[in-house]
Amino acid sequence: MQDKKQSLNIAVVGAGITGLAAAYQLMTLAKTEGLNLQVIVFESSDRAGGVIQSEKRDDRIVEFGPDSMLSTKPAGVELIKELGLEKDLIPTNTANRRSMVACGGKLQTLPEGFVMLAPTRVIPFLLSPLFSIAGKIRMALDLVSPSNLPKDDETVESFVTRRFGREALEKVVQPMVGGIYVGDVSKLSARATLPQFVEMERKFGSVIRGLLARGAVERSQERTASGARYSMFVSLKNGVQSLTDQLERIIGSENIERATEVLNLKKTSSNRWILECATAVRKQEFDAVIFATPAIKTAKILEQVEPLVSQKLSAIEIASAAVVNLLYKREDFDHPLDAFGFVVPSSEKRSILAASLISNKFPDRAPSDSVAIRVFLGGVLQPELLKRSDENLIDTAHADLTHYLGLKSKPLSGFVKRYPDSMPQYNLGHQARVEEIMSITQDRLPGVFLAGNSYHGVGIPDCIASALRTARATIEYASAPLNVESVTS
Ligand SMILES: Cc1cc2nc3c(=O)[nH]c(=O)nc-3n(C[C@H](O)[C@H](O)[C@H](O)COP(=O)(O)OP(=O)(O)OC[C@H]3O[C@@H](n4cnc5c(N)ncnc54)[C@H](O)[C@@H]3O)c2cc1C
Numbered sequence: 001m002q003d004k005k006q007s008l009n010i011a012v013v014g015a016g017i018t019g020l021a022a023a024y025q026l027m028t029l030a031k032t033e034g035l036n037l038q039v040i041v042f043e044s045s046d047r048a049g050g051v052i053q054s055e056k057r058d059d060r061i062v063e064f065g066p067d068s069m070l071s072t073k074p075a076g077v078e079l080i081k082e083l084g085l086e087k088d089l090i091p092t093n094t095a096n097r098r099s100m101v102a103c104g105g106k107l108q109t110l111p112e113g114f115v116m117l118a119p120t121r122v123i124p125f126l127l128s129p130l131f132s133i134a135g136k137i138r139m140a141l142d143l144v145s146p147s148n149l150p151k152d153d154e155t156v157e158s159f160v161t162r163r164f165g166r167e168a169l170e171k172v173v174q175p176m177v178g179g180i181y182v183g184d185v186s187k188l189s190a191r192a193t194l195p196q197f198v199e200m201e202r203k204f205g206s207v208i209r210g211l212l213a214r215g216a217v218e219r220s221q222e223r224t225a226s227g228a229r230y231s232m233f234v235s236l237k238n239g240v241q242s243l244t245d246q247l248e249r250i251i252g253s254e255n256i257e258r259a260t261e262v263l264n265l266k267k268t269s270s271n272r273w274i275l276e277c278a279t280a281v282r283k284q285e286f287d288a289v290i291f292a293t294p295a296i297k298t299a300k301i302l303e304q305v306e307p308l309v310s311q312k313l314s315a316i317e318i319a320s321a322a323v324v325n326l327l328y329k330r331e332d333f334d335h336p337l338d339a340f341g342f343v344v345p346s347s348e349k350r351s352i353l354a355a356s357l358i359s360n361k362f363p364d365r366a367p368s369d370s371v372a373i374r375v376f377l378g379g380v381l382q383p384e385l386l387k388r389s390d391e392n393l394i395d396t397a398h399a400d401l402t403h404y405l406g407l408k409s410k411p412l413s414g415f416v417k418r419y420p421d422s423m424p425q426y427n428l429g430h431q432a433r434v435e436e437i438m439s440i441t442q443d444r445l446p447g448v449f450l451a452g453n454s455y456h457g458v459g460i461p462d463c464i465a466s467a468l469r470t471a472r473a474t475i476e477y478a479s480a481p482l483n484v485e486s487v488t489s
Pocket of ligand 1: 013014015017018019042043044045048049050051052064066067069070260261263293294297301321323419422423451452453454458459460461463
């Protein structure tokens with residue numbers, strides 16, 4: 001291990017949740033292992049947090065980026081607790097915990113017990129007007145059709161039509177999965193975006209049987225569980241940004257260089273790394289560098305030092321989207337608003353991808369006489385929408401909401417936030433591609449590490465898990481005797 005007096009320098013590029021969580025973990029590990037470590041985070045924009053951004057507007061919290069996270073993936077809630085923010089955790093409201101799907105110009109409730117792509121409760125499924133009788137029979141065939149998982153990856157479209165038929169794909173999976181990734185189900189990888197369902201087919205021969213088995217296990221765990229239980233999605237009272245704000249406070253502002261875009265990476269003769277920034281070439285040499293930037297950005301930085309890694313990273317496609325936050329008077333709706341939101345299949349030929357009734361989901365996101373809605377637009381299927389002006393995007397979102405929710409008046413306020421090149425696409429072969437990238441990076445760029453939403457999951461807990469794993473690997477590398485010798489020689 002490192003001579004404890006020896007100083008280690010590690011750079012983290014990107015101050016989104018991944019970069020901040022990685023820097024925090026590096027500092028925590030250094031403290032417990034008695035290492036003398038300096039971490040510097042480089043961030044191209046003038047604020048930390050990346051796509052996470054919560055602001056007070058009209059006397060309420062407005063979420064411009066993510067509004068919640070899954071509690072079933074533990075890394076998110078665990079970090080929140082470790083940072084002392086547990087008291088601010090909020091579950092989703094218990095009323096109206098359901099989703100709707102646009103179908104033939106109207107909103108239909110997703111049948112109770114429907115999990116992403118398959119039903120788990122018979123009566124609500126049979127009674128649901130969302131699917132035709134032929135569609136329901138085809139979906140039920142999953143229970144008896146033998147498993148015929150291909151040896152290699154397949155697209156989401158292929159997996160879902162194989163198990164459940166086209167109606168399930170077009171009415172539910174395309175808008176749901178396509179909505180999370182703002183992607184194209186004919187290109188997205190089933191193994192990377194629906195791993196638990198692929199595994200259910202492999203293990204149980206049927207996704208529905210797999211879901212029923214998982215439900216039975218969860219119910220028995222609930223009966224014996226003790227301690228705090230969270231709803232499936234959680235947020236923070238003052239917005240998701242309180243998580244990145246807290247990380248920023250602990251890391252220390254002096255260790256985060258804002259408005260400092262990293263352009264290039266160079267290797268020194270002693271196997272250390274130098275960063276060229278838009279502002280200047282940094283003289284400081286780093287023992288290791290973590291890139292917590294989207295793959296496409298990392299590809300650009302590595303173009304000169306390692307063209308092969310750069311080329312492989314560029315193959316991870318990325319999409320852009322916009323979020324429009326709208327506030328309405330409650331009395332202006334001709335709809336009971338008895339759900340958390342709705343998704344819009346591409347077959348509906350509308351502009352919006354989804355609408356989240358954020359004031360139904362979490363407390364205090366709007367005054368009691370008002371309704372706050374977040375509308376998603378753009379993505380792989382409609383990138384041209386992002387060229388429109390903010391006013392036009394607000395009008396477009398309002399027109400589609402009026403169509404489905406019978407609005408009688410214009411919004412009280414509207415805020416638009418664009419997310420250019422922010423949503424990685426886990427297309428066919430994604431897992432194999434990532435494995436290869438990680439392996440050649442380790443071989444050809446020792447001391448360079450990759451983390452973030454481009455690789456092993458796009459949700460906030462996935463990014464945190466990726467950051468913590470990468471920080472541990474970085475410390476292990478940088479403090480190994482061989483590397484200490486080479487960096488000190
Ligand atoms: C609109 C939207 C809604 C979402 N909703 C949810 C949700 O509700 N729940 C959920 O779990 N997930 C959600 N996600 C996904 C999740 O928020 C993201 O995957 C995650 O926050 C990404 O974090 P990151 O740190 O990996 O990347 P980013 O947040 O993109 O951070 C990367 C950082 O790197 C910086 N950077 C880029 N290039 C350079 C460079 N050359 N030099 C220095 N810095 C650079 C960028 O400025 C940025 O700050 C959503 C994403 C979006 C866009």
